[in-house]
Amino acid sequence: DIQLTQSPSTLSASVGDRVTITCRASQSVSRWLAWYQQKPGKAPKLLIYKTSSLESGVPSRFSGSGSGTEFTLTISSLQPDDFGTYYCQQNYIFGQGTRLEIE
Amino acid sequence: QVQVLESGGGLVKPGGSLRLSCAASGFSFSDHQMSWIRQAPGKGLEWISYISDGGSTTYYAKSVEGRFTISRDNAKKSLYLQMNSLRGDDTAVYYCATLRGGGGGSYGQWGQGTLVTVSS
16 A cells, blocks of 8 residues: 655754655655644644645745655744644545644 | 534444534535545544545545445535444544645645544
């Protein structure tokens, strides 16, 4: 089965830090990848679609890049509200999630 | 305001059935492909089913194939998930989600989720 593996699984960073989360596919299945943010007790929220397109209303400090089997989500300057779990998704597959904690 | 709202969750015994509903508002429901995605307690997201905008095409995850049925009523702007032969590992929050138009397969709008607990 195709898998999406995110790294790291847990990340602790400070306000203002540049943060990068990686998503690797076990094989290339789609040109596109999406990223979501989920806060405790809430539904996931779409941040990035088609690998690098910013969803409406999402702050510009979020960006996505990548191709083939390796993709990244970058937060250019971490803000207190950015805590939560981040998931990548491609077709019917989700990554296992990266929990981001603010130091 | 674009919104999807799930309902129908609850406590059910193993082997039992439940029907989830998802009511859409604020957008042209009949133009959107839809999916059900679930999240077991403390776990990640699992896609479980897809339905095309017209309802003629459906797909299921292996974990639910043959037990769950996705359907929609575009006139009522509603999505459904009929769940039969429920098992303990079906316990999860179930989300309905729209496939974002032009979104490369991403899910643009999610409901708040409805909790299904399978336990004796």
